[in-house]
Amino acid sequence: MLIGVLGLQGDVAEHASALQKLHADVRIVKKASQVRGLRGLIIPGGESTTIGKLMVKYGLPEAIEEHKPAIYGTCAGTILLAKEIVGSEQFSLNLLDIAVERNAYGRQRESFEADISIPALGDKPFRGVFIRAPVIKRVGKNVEVLAEHEGRPVLVKQDKYLASTFHPELTGDIRIHEYFISMCQG
Amino acid sequence: MDTGTVKLKRGLAQMLKGGVIMDVTNAEQAVIAEEAGAVAVMALERVPADIRAAGGVARMADPGKIKEIMEAVTIPVMAKVRIGHFAEAQILESLGVDFIDESEVLTPADEENHIDKHKFKVPFVCGARSLGEALRRIGEGAAMIRTKGEAGSGNVVEAVRHMRKVMGGIKKIQGMPEEELMSEAKRLGAPYELVRETAKLGKLPVVNFAAGGIATPADASLMMQLGADGIFVGSGIFKAEDPPERAKAIVQATTHYDDPELLAEVSKGIGKAMRGLDVRSMKPEELLQTRGV
Numbered sequence: 308m309l310i311g312v313l314g315l316q317g318d319v320a321e322h323a324s325a326l327q328k329l330h331a332d333v334r335i336v337k338k339a340s341q342v343r344g345l346r347g348l349i350i351p352g353g354e355s356t357t358i359g360k361l362m363v364k365y366g367l368p369e370a371i372e373e374h375k376p377a378i379y380g381t382c383a384g385t386i387l388l389a390k391e392i393v394g395s396e397q398f399s400l401n402l403l404d405i406a407v408e409r410n411a412y413g414r415q416r417e418s419f420e421a422d423i424s425i426p427a428l429g430d431k432p433f434r435g436v437f438i439r440a441p442v443i444k445r446v447g448k449n450v451e452v453l454a455e456h457e458g459r460p461v462l463v464k465q466d467k468y469l470a471s472t473f474h475p476e477l478t479g480d481i482r483i484h485e486y487f488i489s490m491c492q493g
Numbered sequence: 494m495d496t497g498t499v500k501l502k503r504g505l506a507q508m509l510k511g512g513v514i515m516d517v518t519n520a521e522q523a524v525i526a527e528e529a530g531a532v533a534v535m536a537l538e539r540v541p542a543d544i545r546a547a548g549g550v551a552r553m554a555d556p557g558k559i560k561e562i563m564e565a566v567t568i569p570v571m572a573k574v575r576i577g578h579f580a581e582a583q584i585l586e587s588l589g590v591d592f593i594d595e596s597e598v599l600t601p602a603d604e605e606n607h608i609d610k611h612k613f614k615v616p617f618v619c620g621a622r623s624l625g626e627a628l629r630r631i632g633e634g635a636a637m638i639r640t641k642g643e644a645g646s647g648n649v650v651e652a653v654r655h656m657r658k659v660m661g662g663i664k665k666i667q668g669m670p671e672e673e674l675m676s677e678a679k680r681l682g683a684p685y686e687l688v689r690e691t692a693k694l695g696k697l698p699v700v701n702f703a704a705g706g707i708a709t710p711a712d713a714s715l716m717m718q719l720g721a722d723g724i725f726v727g728s729g730i731f732k733a734e735d736p737p738e739r740a741k742a743i744v745q746a747t748t749h750y751d752d753p754e755l756l757a758e759v760s761k762g763i764g765k766a767m768r769g770l771d772v773r774s775m776k777p778e779e780l781l782q783t784r785g786v
Binding site for chain 1: 496504505530531586590744745748749
C-alpha cells in the first residue's frame with residue numbers, strides 16, 4: 308500500500324520511519340504530480356503557515372481534491388485539515404469539520420507530555436507529546452472523538468480524515484499509524 | 494503531565510526541519526519573514542553583519558524588542574544569549590521565548606563554560622564547528638545544533654567547512670569497532686555515551702541546521718545537500734536588496750534543494766545578495782567562530 312508523507316517541511320522522516328515499520332510503501336510528496344496513486348497521505352508536524360504556503364504554491368490542494376487520498380494530520384497537519392482556524396486567515400484544506408486554535412496551550416515552555424487513553428487502540432495508554440499544540444475548540448456532528456485530554460478532543464476522525472494534536476511519530480508507538488493504514492484500506 | 498522534557502525540547506527542533514529560520518530586528522521584519530514562509534524567527538537588536546561593523550560588546554537584545562516580535566508573529570521566536578550568560582537565559586525563559594541560541598555572535602560572558610542547559614525548560618541551540626564541539630554542546634543539554642560558519646560574512650565557505658567536519662566525524666565513528674570509541678571520545682573531547690549513540694544512529698541525536706554565511710537560494714541548497722536538516726539565515730535576508738523576495742526564494746530552495754530547475758527559477762530576479770566578506774582576509778580576532786569551543 309502506497310502512503311505519502313507531505314515532505315515540504317517538518318518531521319517528515321519520523322512519519323516515514325513509522326510507516327516503514329508497518330511495511331507500507333512510502334512516498335515523500337513535494338509536488339502535485341506525486342499525489343496520484345496514493346491511498347493515504349500524512350501531513351506531518353511542522354509550521355502550519357510554512358507548509359500551507361508551500362502547498363498552495365505547488366498546486367497540492369488541487370491534486371488532493373482530485374485524487375482524494377485518506378489523510379492523517381499531526382499537529383500542524385490538524386490545522387491544515389480544519390474547516391475553521393480561530394482568529395486566522397491562513398490556508399487550510401477545509402476537509403475536517405473542526406475549529407482549531409493555534410498555540411492555545413501557550414508557548415514552548417507550556418509544551419507537555421501526558422498519557423492519553425485511546426479506547427479504539429486498546430487499554431495501553433498512548434504517550435501524547437504536545438509541542439506548541441493547537442486546541443480543538445469545536446467538533447462537528449459527524450466527527451468522532453477518539454481521544455480526549457482534560458476534556459479537550461486530541462484525536463478525531465471524520466470519514467477518511469484523521470487528526471491528532473499530538474505527535475505519535477516522536478514516541479516509537481506505531482498504533483495510530485497502524486490505525487490510519489487500516490483506514491486507507493477501507 | 495511533564496513539561497520541559499528532552500523529548501519536548503528536541504521535538505520542537507524536529508518540527509523545524511526542512512525550514513528556514515530568519516534573523517529579524519523588529520516586528521515589521523518578523524512579519525515579512527513569516528509571510529515568506531519562515532518556520533521561526535531569531536529576534537535580535539542587530540543582524541550579525543551590523544554587530545560586526547559596530548564592534549564593542551554585543552549582548553542579549555532588549556526584552557521589550559523581543560516581546561514586540563513575539564506579539565507580531567505566530568511562529569516560534571528564538572533569541573540569543575551570550576555564551577555562558579545563564580542570567581540572560583533565565584530572562585529569556587521568563588519572557589516565554591520558544592528557543593534560546595547560546596551564540597558566538599554575541600560577546601562571550603564566560604570563556605571556560607557554557608550554560609548548563611539541562612536546568613532550563615526552554616530548549617537551546619548552539620553552534621559547532623566539528624563533531625566534538627557538537628557533542629559537548631549536546632552533553633550540556635543543547636536540543637539542536639547549527640554550524641557556526643562565519644556569521645555576518647555572507648560567505649558560505651565556513652558553514653561548508655563545519656558541516657563537512659561534523660558529517661565526516663560521524664562517518665568516521667560509524668565505521669569504528671566499539672572498542673575504539675572510548676579513545677575517539679577522548680580525542681574528540683566529547684562524552685563517551687554520546688559518541689556511542691551517534692555512531693549507532695549514524696547522525697547526531699539532535700537536529701543539525703546550517704548557519705553562518707548563507708546568502709542565496711543556492712547556498713541553502715548546498716547546505717541541505719551536505720546534510721543540513723534546515724537553514725538559519727542571519728544577515729543574508731535583511732542586508733540584501735529585496736528582503737521579501739530573497740526570503741521566499743530561500744524558503745523554496747530549502748524545501749526543493751534537490752531540484753536544480755526549480756532553484757534556477759526561484760533564483761531569478763530577486764535583487765542583489767549582501768556584499769559579503771572574504772574570510773581569508775579577516776584577522777583571527779575578527780572571527781566569531783573561535784568563540785566558545
